[in-house]
Amino acid sequence: MSSEPALALRGLVVGYKGRGLLPPIEAEVRRGELWALIGRNGSGKSTLLKTLIGLLPPVRGRLAWGRGVRASYVPQRGDYDDAVPARAIDMVRAGVDRGASFLDPLYPFRRRAAVHRAMRDTGCEALAPAPFAQLSEGQKQRVWLARGLASEPGFILLDEPTSALDAVAERASFDLLNGLRRERGLAVLIATHQMASLPSFATHALLVDRDDQVVLAGPIDEILRSPTYALRYGEPHGALAPAPPAPEAAP
Amino acid sequence: MTSSGLTLQDFYGAWELYSMPALTGAVVGLVLGVLGVYIVLRRMVFLAASLAQAASLGVALTFFLGTVLTVAVTAPDGLGGVTTELHPAGWLPSPTVGAMLLTFLATVLVAGRRVGASTWRDAALGAVFLVGAAGTLALGTRIVEELHDIDTLLFGSAVAVVPEDFTLVLELFLTVLAVHVLAWRGFTAASFDYAGARVRGIPVRALELALFATLAVTISVGTRIIGALPVFALSVLPAVAAARLARNLPVALAGAGLLGVVAGFYGYVLAFLLDLPVGASQALVAAAIAGLAELARAVPTLFVVVVRTQAFDAREEAAFARLSPALLVAQGAALVAALYLLLLPALAGVAPGLASPDLALAAGVVALAVALGGILATARLRRLAIALGLVVAAAWVALAMALDGDVALVRPLLLAGGAFAVATSLREARLPPVSRRS
Numbered sequence: 001m002s003s004e005p006a007l008a009l010r011g012l013v014v015g016y017k018g019r020g021l022l023p024p025i026e027a028e029v030r031r032g033e034l035w036a037l038i039g040r041n042g043s044g045k046s047t048l049l050k051t052l053i054g055l056l057p058p059v060r061g062r063l064a065w066g067r068g069v070r071a072s073y074v075p076q077r078g079d080y081d082d083a084v085p086a087r088a089i090d091m092v093r094a095g096v097d098r099g100a101s102f103l104d105p106l107y108p109f110r111r112r113a114a115v116h117r118a119m120r121d122t123g124c125e126a127l128a129p130a131p132f133a134q135l136s137e138g139q140k141q142r143v144w145l146a147r148g149l150a151s152e153p154g155f156i157l158l159d160e161p162t163s164a165l166d167a168v169a170e171r172a173s174f175d176l177l178n179g180l181r182r183e184r185g186l187a188v189l190i191a192t193h194q195m196a197s198l199p200s201f202a203t204h205a206l207l208v209d210r211d212d213q214v215v216l217a218g219p220i221d222e223i224l225r226s227p228t229y230a231l232r233y234g235e236p237h238g239a240l241a242p243a244p245p246a247p248e249a250a251p
Numbered sequence: 252m253t254s255s256g257l258t259l260q261d262f263y264g265a266w267e268l269y270s271m272p273a274l275t276g277a278v279v280g281l282v283l284g285v286l287g288v289y290i291v292l293r294r295m296v297f298l299a300a301s302l303a304q305a306a307s308l309g310v311a312l313t314f315f316l317g318t319v320l321t322v323a324v325t326a327p328d329g330l331g332g333v334t335t336e337l338h339p340a341g342w343l344p345s346p347t348v349g350a351m352l353l354t355f356l357a358t359v360l361v362a363g364r365r366v367g368a369s370t371w372r373d374a375a376l377g378a379v380f381l382v383g384a385a386g387t388l389a390l391g392t393r394i395v396e397e398l399h400d401i402d403t404l405l406f407g408s409a410v411a412v413v414p415e416d417f418t419l420v421l422e423l424f425l426t427v428l429a430v431h432v433l434a435w436r437g438f439t440a441a442s443f444d445y446a447g448a449r450v451r452g453i454p455v456r457a458l459e460l461a462l463f464a465t466l467a468v469t470i471s472v473g474t475r476i477i478g479a480l481p482v483f484a485l486s487v488l489p490a491v492a493a494a495r496l497a498r499n500l501p502v503a504l505a506g507a508g509l510l511g512v513v514a515g516f517y518g519y520v521l522a523f524l525l526d527l528p529v530g531a532s533q534a535l536v537a538a539a540i541a542g543l544a545e546l547a548r549a550v551p552t553l554f555v556v557v558v559r560t561q562a563f564d565a566r567e568e569a570a571f572a573r574l575s576p577a578l579l580v581a582q583g584a585a586l587v588a589a590l591y592l593l594l595l596p597a598l599a600g601v602a603p604g605l606a607s608p609d610l611a612l613a614a615g616v617v618a619l620a621v622a623l624g625g626i627l628a629t630a631r632l633r634r635l636a637i638a639l640g641l642v643v644a645a646a647w648v649a650l651a652m653a654l655d656g657d658v659a660l661v662r663p664l665l666l667a668g669g670a671f672a673v674a675t676s677l678r679e680a681r682l683p684p685v686s687r688r689s
Contacts, residue, residue, distance in 0.1 A: 055446060072447065073447045094440065097436055100454070103437070105433075131498070131682075
């Protein structure tokens with residue numbers, strides 16, 4: 001969409017305590033693009049995600065957010081304790097604050113329209129008064145997404161967003177994200193380790209593999225055609241088990 | 252029941268004598284109640300216990316150093332000036348500051364979000380607790396003349412609070428409260444959605460630091476003034492009760508503050524009435540509140556296994572839409588009655604006119620009437636589990652009303668619990684049966 005990247009990774013090296021885990025990453029993410037961050041468990045994917053979120057400093061290189069780009073993050077489902085009392089609407093409201101806005105008691109009231117819109121866009125308006133802990137996993141996922149949208153971000157990062165969902169709910173969840181990407185011109189980055197659930201509508205992919213010291217970033221077709229992808233994941237959109245490299249490439 | 256034959260009237264009659272320690276309990280309970288929501292929901296209960304023990308060791312240690320360093324410091328350079336006999340080493344911190352120093356040290360050692368593996372952090376907390384408790388007891392044998400009784404420090408048996416301490420508690424704790432009222436959205440974001448808040452530019456590190464600093468300050472100063480046991484109790488039990496009953500975090504924070512006031516204040520009153528140690532009494536009242544809250548929460552779901560909730564059909568849907576406003580009003584009435592009953596023993600001192608037995612009876616009747624209306628409404632909606640729960644809640648209220656009126660604190664608390672049970676059941680009735688399928 002716009003030519004200025006929403007997020008630019010320039011020779012970014014991620015790792016712990018000054019030791020890089022992966023080769024330098026070069027990538028530019030623009031609004032309206034949906035990136036799949038692909039990597040197996042232990043591939044360095046979580047480290048990269050933590051660096052993007054700001055929980056870890058980069059070892060080398062730069063991570064540049066575009067001017068005025070606001071980001072939000074939807075954590076894995078295991079990261080939230082159901083004992084914390086909240087209705088669905090409270091979960092979404094908790095997502096509106098940015099920067100020091102938590103010091104302004106009236107801020108959430110002024111952001112009511114954004115909260116409402118986020119719940120409407122994710123189809124969870126009817127759930128608003130329900131206790132969050134009593135919702136189904138699919139409903140919880142939609143509420144989390146609404147929370148991620150409540151601050152009206154230009155960039156949204158999701159960590160294994162569908163790991164608790166069955167195939168139907170997962171499909172619905174990805175369709176929803178895809179629609180939001182187009183309607184809101186969002187940049188989306190989804191971290192996933194299950195190739196079977198790789199969204200078929202991802203426009204780009206970032207593949208990381210610590211063992212092979214590989215980082216691939218680019219349009220989804222290129223990544224799916226790459227030898228590394230074939231070696232590690234077999235046929236595009238196929239099963240998890242490594243299979244002989246398939247000649248057929250994704251359209 | 253009142254073994255010493257004392258009544259609430261006796262207590263308020265001697266108000267100028269008891270106001271400071273009783274209000275100290277209330278203020279400490281208020282602030283620890285609010286902070287307790289973070290302690291409980293972030294699973295830091297043992298941290299609160301350990302920090303309180305570290306604080307008591309800090310107090311004991313400063314007293315002990317005061318006895319040891321008297322001779323060594325005064326003679327050569329006369330640093331202490333005129334008061335050398337009483338305060339030998341002028342550079343020694345006051346017991347309150349000593350409590351803070353050791354608590355901060357312990358906090359730095361074991362708190363912090365990303366310190367090592369949780370197993371070893373848990374073990375470190377155990378070590379801090381044990382060193383604090385054993386150290387306080389060991390030093391206690393050396394400083395009997397300084398501290399009236401080491402039990403005061405550990406278990407909180409202080410009947411009186413000196414005016415300077417009262418002023419300190421007021422200033423410090425109300426400042427902490429103001430910080431938490433102002434920044435609660437920041438503290439909850441950093442506590443329960445650290446990564447998400449970080450991405451949105453919320454200063455999570457500073458907020459974590461501020462949260463732990465306020466915890467360390469309130470626990471250390473609270474321990475110095477009312478004792479380690481009641482501080483631990485007040486920083487856990489009111490928050491448990493509130494978090495179990497509340498629908499969301501702001502209500503839980505406010506409710507925990509209110510219940511903390513009740514536990515700290517009534518704990519002192521109960522100690523007066525029954526001639527109990529104050530700290531133990533405050534801990535027991537807090538435990539009773541947590542127990543009643545747990546019961547009130549259980550009531551609406553008691554029968555869900557027996558009578559399964561069904562989705563509404565079209566007629567019930569219409570009836571639900573019609574009855575919802577009435578159910579909301581009923582829930583509000585039950586809540587007001589519950590809050591009134593909860594505050595009744597305090598009102599007896601502030602505004603005796605508002606605490607007459609007739610009004611208490613009226614509040615009970617309101618709770619009963621609202622429960623009966625709720626039974627009819629939920630039966631109409633075929634939500635029999637909630638209707639049966641309301642029957643139990645109504646029986647609870649009726650039984651509490653039938654109790655002998657002589658029991659100054661027990662009856663209002665039981666009645667308030669029953670009214671809360673009515674309110675939670677009505678809240679449940681206002682939620683449509685949500686489909687578990689998305």
